[in-house]
Amino acid sequence: MNKKSPIYVGQIQFYTYNQDQVDDLALINQFPFDDRSDFIADPSLAGIAVKICATNERFDSGVRRNVTLTLVDVTSRCEVASRSLKIILRRQECFKEFYAHFPADGIISGHTFKLVVDDPIASHTIDRRVFRLIDTNPLPHPAEWYGVCDGGVRPAWEDNLYKSLTTDDGQTYYVRFSMGQKLGYRLPSVLPELELRLYVPDEEQPLVMFAEPRCMSSDDYKDNIWYVEYPFTTAYDRNGTFYAELLCMEYPIAGFVFVTDVEPETGKWYGTDIEPLDEYSPDAVIDRLLAIHHQDSSATTSDALDFDQLLDDFIAGQKEKSGSEADESQEVESYSEDESEHNESLLSSLDHLTGLRSVKDKLTIYERVVRFNKMRSERGLPSTASPLHAMFLGSPGTGKTTVAKMMGVMLHRAGVLSKGHVVVRERATLLGQNYNSEAEKTLDAIEKAQGGILFIDEAYQLCQPNDPRDPGKFVIETLLTALADDSNRDWMLVLAGYSEQMKRMFDMNPGFKSRIPDSNIYVFDDFTESELMEIAEKYLERNNYVLSDDARLALSRRLSADYVRRDKTFGNARHVINMIQTEILPSMAVRVITAGLSDETALTQIQRADIPAPVPSLSLATTRPRIGFVA
Secondary structure: OOOOOOOOEEEEEEEEEHHHHHHHHHHHHHHEEOOOOOOEEEEEEEEEEEOOOOEEOOOOOOEEEEEEEEEEEEOOOEEEEEEEEEEEOOOOOOEEEEEEEEEEOOOOOOOOEEEEEEEEOOOOOEEEEEEEEEEEEOOOOHHOOEEEEEEEEEEEOOOOEEEEEEEOOOEEHHHHHEEEEEOHHOOOOOOOOOOEEEEEOOOOOOOEEOOOOOHHHEEEEEHHEEEEEEEOOOOOHHHHEEEEEEEEOEEEEEEEEEEEEEEEEEEEHHHHHOOOOOHHHHHHHHHHHHHHHHHHOOOOOOOOOOOOHHHHHHHHHHHHHHHHEEHHHHHHHOOOOHHHHHHHHHHHHHHHHHHHHHHHHHHHHHHHHHHHHHHHHOOOOOOOOOOOOOEEEEEEOOHHHHHHHHHHHHHHHHOOOOOEEEEEOOOHHOOOOOOOHHHHHHHHHHHOOOOOEEOOOOHHHHHOOOOOOOOHHHHOOOOHHHHHOOOOOEEEEEEEEEEHHHHHHHHHHHHHHHHHHHHHHEEEEEOHHHHHHHHHHHHHHHOOOOHHHHHHHHHHHHHHHHHOOOOOOOOOOOHHHHHHHHHHHHHHHHHHHHOOOOHHHHEEEHHHOOOOOOOOOOOHHHHOOOOOOOO
């Protein structure tokens, strides 16, 4: 007669580890376990790691038990392996996590497996969990298995989808993605599950859920229409901007942004608005909102729009478009059949950049060399390929990202790059979760940048010479290996950062020097006092503010003082816009509301009292020279 076991298993999770991680099994508790059931089985598979969350059913007394873990091949209907796991839960210890692993011997790709947890003393099966190893050979990349059509959010009490909505606290809503599978007869016998990551405002980790796609009716099966839905519950501190991302086998295939504290907008996200972000960050989400904002000609500027994207706009001197007037922000991105129009558009955009004279001069020369080589190639004449990879030296807020985007468009138009997009990374987004796994993150970034530009900001942080175990060295080694591959010229690497730190990194890694000639080193000088003032006036003009004469003089004096006492952390254009948003406009708002004013002049004209006074300088020693170095 079976006796009930005193142990209850509340959760079983799996993780597939590869050959490079065998030595890390001593740190198995640091593996990124989650609730997924489907895993890719590739040649590097070394085994299955298991995490079991065991609970003490007899809370007032301790438990010591040897349970049996049996791995069963459900497809072949046979036992693969079995091992004993010691479970020790002390008195009043509610639950504890335990770990085990099974080597890959006998584990067959494409099969379904079941882990059974037994208590031999009680003759009782405590729990069981099924997982699948999906063989991707000869299937295409998992990101291409599904074609996502649209997505949206719906309340639990209705079927309508919304792009954005006003949520109620404590209510349940569903994120939905609709799709069709694209593999046809090559589809695995079981549709792989899909993963949703819901990034919630002010929370560091996303909500993660897994589900298999399903159809609403038998007709949907015939028409190959599938969907997944994931519930989430709102709370008063969760309102704001969300990002929902859909993944297949850990690869992003779709994503959309929605807001929960605005007027409801029915409809679905589709097209470019549902493409997954290269890498999630709050800034990237706001970038997506800004892109949607520009697509909608009826939209108005929102305080929630991305700060750094606005910064790029104002450095480039872009103006608000009205009526049929051409938007300069679109000139760099647009594509016309007339090549001469492309070139004039690019040079015009260069002219609109604030400051950056040396960068403009070098980029103009580079653009003409690229055009020259293209003209020779089109006439069957031999041409020398221009060096692609570059280095941008300068402080934050000097337009490095803006120029990278312009270069991407230019090189795409010239046929040098097949896409011309820009993928931005930094140290934190290139380091992996496990030591030595940085190569995977870096290779993934290089893959995403194929056809465009991989822009690594603050690249000098990858080099930590005082730390012999610094994982950044693996990123550098992977980049140098990729740069050495002359057969792949459909991508460009741009390393960006402060001058002195970048020079040290070059001295320690001569491989970069050999791939990035002096001609491809761009120096982004700090903006002068007058250029900072120009950026401020463009920002205010675009947002329908005007400066009184006294306010213009006060702002000019403030920016001049800030420039003189600037240090390494000075943000240039970012400093200007941040001061306007966090100091000048709030001061203006308090003044206007306190005085009870409501006329157009009061709502648009900035007074001298709204301009913050210069901050007293602590030490002249904080002053720094202009950025620049010769490689």
